[in-house]
Amino acid sequence: MSFVIIGNSTAAIGAVEGIRRYDKHTPITIISDEPYHTYSRPLISYYLGGKTTEENMLYRSKDFYEKNNVKTMLGVKAESVDFKKKEVILQDGSRIPYSKLLIATGAKPFVPPMEGLGKENIFNFIKFDDVKKIEKVAVKGSKAIVVGASFSGLKAVEALVHRGVKVTVIDIMSRIMPRVLDDTAASIVMETLRDSGVEVLLNTTVEKILGGDRATGVLLKDGSELSCDFIILAIGVRCNTDIVKGTELKTNRGIVVDSRMQTNIPDVYAAGDVAEGYNFIEDKYMEIAIIPNAYKQGETAGANMAGACKVFDKGFIMNSMPLLGLPIISAGVSEQREGISVKTVYKPEKNSYKKFYIKGNNLVGYLLINDVDRAGIYTSFIKDKTDISAFEDSLGSDDFGFVSLPKALRKDKMLKGEVV
């Protein structure tokens, strides 16, 4: 028996921990093309911004592999999988047999075709290696263009601001973080960006990257030119399914899995950003590229690989992102659709904005800006499909908490698990 995991990030670690809850002994092998001890991907922006150190980026402690009886093959690229022989084929042609395999290869950057992409000083913003390159050019006073004003783009903006870089961020949409923020929320965030000297250009795209060997600027759709010292492309990501392209493993945008994270091939599992898990709010299988989801999928896969029967069918999108000191939290549905009503609580004097998406008696999504305390209670309502009709009015109030809940529900939550 041996377990093989391709990937070394959140889902992979979740899988190791999931396996080890049931099986302390079967060897696990982790194969990753990155040469690093497992680290936290989202921390690259904090690293770049000087808010954390390389050491503190470790997602698990140095002795994690040893303690969990994991053999690592780091900096080794898995090229493909021979599902018949149950072997992973490495770049050098060698083969690693597996009894059960987890594919946790994550996502890769999506870059639309544009002229001049081959120049130097154009970076992605996904891996540690990306920021290790960026930090060399992002010196105080330099000018940067960030393409993409969504989650990772704005985290890059924040990091650059912290480094004293003058940043311009460009997005094709009419507002920043268009999938999460509405106009009011976007305006609050925009103000924060502006306060930090960030220029935001919306409704436009990069036609062409200017410069010789090195990028020196961009030509925008409207014909205007912007100069810069480097460019970060943070337009989006796609599931990294390269390793199984053209095999019988079923994929759509990502690898198709069931709620136990099994693929269509026996003993092969997938988890994390590469997988299309079940989104229980949308009631469909889709990629849910967020850390909590990646961990739980990995953990579920691991448990099932170890022989347990564990289901994860409560995945949905949720994000927390402090941007330049402004906390932003969102979960679940983030757009008004048919059958969904919206409740907003806006307190400009507190720079606080709260928005709730309600479907029938259930909360299906929310957005909190600035006053994000106790957000998880709302998350739990979504997850548990709590009937909120009795206290819907108090959602978003300053003192919202368990005290707002009907007594029976409150006690049920508060006394949960007590051995009487």
Next chain:
Amino acid sequence: MSINYLTPEFVIERDRDRCIDCQVCVRQCANLAHSFDEEDQKVVSDDSKCVNCHRCVVLCPTRALTIKRNPLEFKENANWTPKAIREIYKQAETGGILLTGMGNDMPYPIYWDHILLNASQVTNPSIDPLREPMELKTFLGRKPEMLRVEDGKLAEKLPPQLELEMPVMFSAMSFGSISLNACESMARAASEVGIMYNTGEGGLHRNLRKYGKNTIVQVASGRFGVDPDYLQAGAAIEIKIGQGAKPGIGGHLPGEKVGEEVSATRMIPIGSDAISPAPHHDIYSIEDLRQLIYSLKEATNYEKPVSVKIAAVHNVAAICSGIARAGADIIAIDGYRGGTGAAPTRIRDNVGIPVELALAAVDSRLREEGIRNQVSLVCAGSIRNSADIIKAVALGADAVYIASAALIAMGCHMCQKCYTGKCNWGIATQDPNLTKRLNPEIASRRLANLLHAWAHEMKEMLGGMGINAIESLRGNRLMLRGVGLSDRELKILGIKAAGE
């Protein structure tokens, strides 16, 4: 508006070096004596609102607070005391009768403190309660003149008895005058210790029915909460004629205290004043009492002893003789020190007699008439400690009722402001913000602790006297000696002077 002549009775002293402005005091004072000054970001106090209940002092985590009597002096006057003057200010201001809570606090003699106990020396041994059994079990109820035994078996069953593990019971305090948590605490402690608590005239809350074995249900002039189920629910029934704190006076629970639970328990509409008439309007004479006693016995199939509680008044001995002959199984005599949730100050401080004298007179009278066995005597009205109990039993009591002591065990600090409904200790209040301060878990434990401690002490005292069963002390007045008492008082108490 004219100026109020009353100056603060107490001053709150806050040690600024210790105060951390945590606002615990602010949150705990129902009288709003403390507040947080947002501007200065510090806690400040208003002496005039302080009733000296010590809630803030006890809860202050840094011991930054203390309360003192306002040192403000009037011109010295042995006759016009500050108290007398203040009372006039108050009445001149309000036009109302003076109200107060808890028991008579006037400096009348406390006879317990003039009575001393005996102990064995040489001629007979004291008994060590750590080595020998020491029994406090007590039965309350009518005892037959004699037993009939046939073929080694009891030929005639005893009349119903209350079996107590120690000769102490919690005295009547109604749900309404005190919180449900306070009632529950006593009920739980009573059932743990094996004694009785008393519903008072407030009916029996459904949550407390399970403590029925340890409950005396009271029937008072207002008949609140009385129905056949109620009478059946307890182990005994008590007819309340009077109360030591306010003999001859009825009771009045203001409508604001009659919330949903009190209303349901008392069987009266929410928000209505609960008025207990001064007399029972069906008892204008002793024969009427007899009728009520037997009505209650009929209603409960003669299975429960019936107690009659009266205030200790001048003619108490003759009255008790009448009550015994009217068929009562237990007589509770409540002395003038007994507590109350609310009483007119003048009544509380001036009506009634000391229970020590009343008890001695009643016990002697019933013995002279040869009817002492027909009733059990319960002594009530400010039993403060185990020695008081021992003395009461030696004077002739079968058991004692404690109430103030029980409240103090639960947290009462004797500020005597029960009637305001703002009891900061969650006892004499129905305000849900305050009642939850009394955790029945803690309070019942404290009550049980108190009783266990007293039981230990009583056993020590009994052992010292060479007695190993409480009944051998009952009426055993030779074990008592008086100090600082007149011949007349000694004679009434039926005890000798120390040295005799």
Next chain:
Amino acid sequence: MDRIPDSAKRKRVYAREEVCVGCRLCEVYCIAAHSSYKNDLIKAFKRSYIRPVPRIVVEERKPISFGLQCRHCEEPECVKGCITGAMQQDPETGIVTNDEARCIGCWTCILACPYGVIMRDYREKKVAAKCDFCIENGGEPACVKNCPNEALYIGDVRESCDDAEGGPDK
């Protein structure tokens, strides 16, 4: 298949709202316990340059009040959601703690915690602050120890009480 059980019995602080007096002494003592003067309230409050945040939430809507702190869940959402690995659960005791050195204040744990008991602490660098069961102070939580009315108590926790998504292991 059975999960390998934790070696220690899980414990958790529970609240009895019926007897919470709303005094907030739990907060006061929690603050002190997480200050540099653990056993001296006066110094903790008067000398601490910046007061630590309490790791207990006191909710109050009169007459109801109660304190609420980390449940140290069996399936801790905050640990699973933590992007840095700072939030960890001790496999022996089940106690969830946040390694503040590694925490970067992304508030994902606040987003994830179903009890809303993780606080934002902006004293120095921003970090998530949460109940640590006072493990550094001997594991007797200061809030429980100093609750004047036993409205907080330590209770044993059943196995598998916090359902993972999709229910417990089948």
Next chain:
Amino acid sequence: MLVREGQVRIPSGCAISGIINKKGELFSGSDIIKSISLMHDRSNGLGGGFAAYGIYPEYKDLYAFHMFYDDTNAKDNTEHFLNKHFNVELSGKIPTRKVAAITNVPIIWRYFVSPRKDKLEESGLSDDEFVVRCVMKINNSIDGAFVVSSGKDMGAFKAVGYPEDIGEFYMLENYKAYIWTAHGRFPTNTPGWWGGAHPFTLLDWSIVHNGEISSYDANRRYIEMFGYKCTLQTDTEAITYIFDLLLRKHKLPLDVAVTAMAAPFWSEIDRMDEDKKELVKAIRATYSSILVNGPFSIILGFKNGIVALNDRIKLRSLVAAEKDDFVYVASEESAIRVVCPEPDRIWAPRGGEPVVALLEGVETI
């Protein structure tokens, strides 16, 4: 002047002894004197006495009143009272001999009487109750008069002095009885008063007692409700009345009386079977005031036998022995062995466990 019994309660320690021949055969007072004398150090010369049953066979249907008078006036008043209420069949001085140690001798007289029919009918009382009332009356209201004993075919002989001197004084070697009990007294702070010496008797109940009961006033105040007057304020008197109340008036079996006086502990009662538990509970509840508490050992004498009893935790010594038809009880084993060196059985009864020795053929008291 020091007050005497009746004016003050005087606790005392003592020696007791009792001998019965279960066949009812009579024997002289020599043995009992020997037995009680051996325990000389348990007395201090301030009181002692004897009770003897079977001494007046020729007058066994008459109540024998043994009397102490302080003076002739008391004697006259008493005789007037007696003549009014009784037919006095015979009267005379109780024979005594001069003994140096016995001083301050009162007038000692005895009367053999039967209640006058008319008075008896008038009172509506039984013979015994009539006698009891008269005894109470004399003791209470005739100054200087004291009824030493009042039973049939029995008598009490007591005095201030050591028991052996008292035996000699009363010439007890000349009396023959089937039951003898004796008492030597060690009172504290007493001048010694003849009436206060023991045994204490009522009708044919006699009690010798060693101890100081701590429940005295509780016991006294209870029995006084039943018409008894505890004029002497002694434990012995109270215990005698308790026996009289329970056995004669309430007609309770001896075991019930003993249970009331030396009750088992509640912990023991809890282990009894239901019937027994109910009975004992009722006894303790009803007769709680006559639980005799504190140290005591007593010998109750009556015409059919003796009962010896200790308090329930045996705070006083009591030894019993059997030899042939004889049963012995005494404060000390030596006091038995001095008259019965080799008993068939000798034992120390447990606290609260009575030693009952009845005449043959007698079922109960």
